[in-house]
Amino acid sequence: xxxxxxxxxxxxxxxxxxxxxxxxxxxxxxxxxxxxxxxxxxxxxxxxxxxxxxxxxxxxxxxxxxxxxxxxxxxxxxxxxxxxxxxxxxxxxxxxxxxxxxxxxxxxxxxxxxxxxxxxxxxxxxxxxxxxxxxxxxxxxxxxxxxxxxxxxxxxxxxxxxxxxxxxxxxxxxxxxxxxxxxxxxxxxxxxxxxxxxxxxxxxxxxxxxxxxxxxxxxxxxxxxxxxxxxxxxxxxxxxxxxxxxxxxxxxxxxxxxxxxxxxxxxxxxxxxxxxxxxxxxxxxxxxxxxxxxxxxxxxxxxxxxxxxxxxxxxxxxxxxxxxxxxxxxxxxxxxxxxxxxxxxxxxxxxxxxxxxxxxxxxxxxxxxxxxxxxxxxxxxxxxxxxxxxxxxxxxxxxxxxxxxxxxxxxxxxx
Numbered sequence: 134x135x136x137x138x139x140x141x142x143x144x145x146x147x148x149x150x151x152x153x154x155x156x157x158x159x160x161x162x163x164x165x166x167x168x169x170x171x172x173x174x175x176x177x178x179x180x181x182x183x184x185x186x187x188x189x190x191x192x193x194x195x196x197x198x199x200x201x202x203x204x205x206x207x208x209x210x211x212x213x214x215x216x217x218x219x220x221x222x223x224x225x226x227x228x229x230x231x232x233x234x235x236x237x238x239x240x241x242x243x244x245x246x247x248x249x250x251x252x253x254x255x256x257x258x259x260x261x262x263x264x265x266x267x268x269x270x271x272x273x274x275x276x277x278x279x280x281x282x283x284x285x286x287x288x289x290x291x292x293x294x295x296x297x298x299x300x301x302x303x304x305x306x307x308x309x310x311x312x313x314x315x316x317x318x319x320x321x322x323x324x325x326x327x328x329x330x331x332x333x334x335x336x337x338x339x340x341x342x343x344x345x346x347x348x349x350x351x352x353x354x355x356x357x358x359x360x361x362x363x364x365x366x367x368x369x370x371x372x373x374x375x376x377x378x379x380x381x382x383x384x385x386x387x388x389x390x391x392x393x394x395x396x397x398x399x400x401x402x403x404x405x406x407x408x409x410x411x412x413x414x415x416x417x418x419x420x421x422x423x424x425x426x427x428x429x430x431x432x433x434x435x436x437x438x439x440x441x442x443x444x445x446x447x448x449x450x451x452x453x454x455x456x457x458x459x460x461x462x463x464x465x466x467x468x469x470x471x472x473x474x475x476x477x478x479x480x481x482x483x484x485x486x487x488x489x490x491x492x493x494x495x496x497x498x499x500x501x502x503x504x505x506x507x508x509x510x511x512x513x514x515x516x517x518x519x520x521x522x523x524x525x526x527x528x529x530x531x532x533x534x535x536x537x538x539x540x541x542x543x544x545x546x547x548x
Contacts, residue, residue, distance in 0.1 A: 152224045200262040201226045202241045207271035216242035234455035248274050252281045259286040263462045267292040272329040273365050289461045289469045295333035297450035302334045304481035308509040309436045313410040317342045321387045326394035327352035332367050349383035396420030401431040416440045416448050436506045445507040460526030464536035476529035480522045484511040520545045
């Protein structure tokens with residue numbers, strides 16, 4: 134672990150500090166080039182944009198940019214370490230946007246005293262970008278921040294810790310239930326955790342067909358039920374009218390366990406109480422709610438996913454957010470709505486059911502991958518994610534009326 138720590142620090146320091154840089158996209162070799170790039174030539178696009186604001190997409194890079202914005206209040210699994218400490222993570226997000234979807238990203242770390250301060254700061258700079266990816270902002274503030282920014286901004290705003298996690302979880306979950314011969318509509322679901330990711334995951338599963346009354350959500354005080362008087366407005370949406378109070382009560386006969394809480398909180402004894410052919414998504418990182426080795430030793434009829442790359446079925450947001458934004462940017466969507474999220478879910482899950490190209494096997498280090506218990510979610514290096522997910526999202530934006538331009542001709546190679 135010491136070696137890995139040093140390797141990680143060296144990676145971020147050498148050959149130059151950080152992970153991202155700017156690149157020039159037009160000639161800048163001659164005096165005439167500079168005259169076009171700046172004064173006096175730059176005055177022409179300025180006049181054009183002043184006359185027609187949409188021309189900003191013709192003459193600047195706005196349409197291919199995303200701001201990755203945080204306050205550092207919920208950094209990965211490390212907690213509230215502040216805006217400056219979050220910068221390596223935001224640079225990493227920018228790296229992923231560029232690597233997987235050729236989107237240029239700018240990381241912005243915001244100091245603020247109130248939610249209103251943060252919202253005002255972001256809203257006031259939003260027009261500089263094509264989209265905004267909110268990241269590592271703690272609950273419940275993240276809900277209010279995203280809602281306010283969606284209302285105030287004319288570009289898509291997407292809190293990836295909520296919706297990216299939810300989209301990949303839903304795609305994997307639907308595939309796992311297919312393998313187990315179960316249907317989401319009838320599944321009894323237990324969700325351990327009641328933060329941003331948990332609430333977004335459950336809301337999206339409901340959009341995909343889950344029944345709200347079949348969902349039991351737990352926080353540190355136990356099951357969220359209708360007789361509790363300590364629930365915020367977001368938890369109240371999942372207050373179940375039930376006499377169940379503990380994880381043991383809820384998990385008895387459950388088809389699905391979703392963990393977005395902390396390490397080692399789900400025991401073998403509790404796993405044994407689940408229905409035949411259970412599905413377990415233990416997504417706490419780096420240590421899941423139950424270790425896969427222990428879970429599989431306890432149940433041989435189990436399908437399991439984690440947030441880790443060293444086990445099968447990794448729930449990884451990179452399967453989603455670059456391509457959600459690619460599709461949204463390319464049709465200039467005003468926002469990312471439920472239809473676009475569900476389209477992304479269906480596109481991701483469909484890829485896992487197709488034959489896996491050799492280059493994906495090589496990149497992932499797998500000799501063989503075939504749809505089933507150990508392969509319900511595509512690998513991040515799969516090039517079909519860009520084509521299929523971006524296309525599905527763009528089409529959903531057009532079909533649902535939030536796109537401001539038509540689908541580009543032969544978009545992503547599809548007619």
